[in-house]
Amino acid sequence: MRVALRPANAAEADTLSQLALRSKSHWGYDKHFLDACRADLTLSPDEIVARRAVVAEIAGQVVGFYTLDGEPPEGEIGNLWVEPTRMRHGIGRLLWHRAVTAGREIGFRSLLIDADPHAEGFYLAMGAVRVGDSPSSAMPGRLLPRLRAVVSA
Secondary structure, eight states: OOOEEEEOOGGGHHHHHHHHHHHHHTTOOOHHHHHHHHHHHOOOHHHHHHTTOEEEEETTEEEEEEEEEEETTEEEEEEEEEOGGGTTSSHHHHHHHHHHHHHHHHTOSEEEEEOOGGGHHHHHHTTOEEEEEEEOSSSTTOEEEEEEEEOOO
């Protein structure tokens, strides 16, 4: 399986938004919760470039993506999603390493991540550390694990 990484293009906004929703739904959330998350998981064409979106694809099919937000000295992984059928195949790790490299090249010292609780273990395994909680914009009263990864040398 050859995974190619490339910048996303504006025409892929809907494809990436739907992928994010499928990936989120993988964790068994109910329809009410997923509907509440829909706006946060939806990317507009203008956001694709502004948020430095990068996709992973296999044989021309998009199987994951990330967005790298912010300006130095601290950036943020706004999204990192993998197609559910492709989870646990190294695609998330590949996207993570590309995001860290890109962040370092931009001049970020660290990256913040407001993670889905089900993804916290992944980010910890990638070297991030939990630094607190962040309120969910989709669900009042819900807290998300906030993590930080140092990316500068």
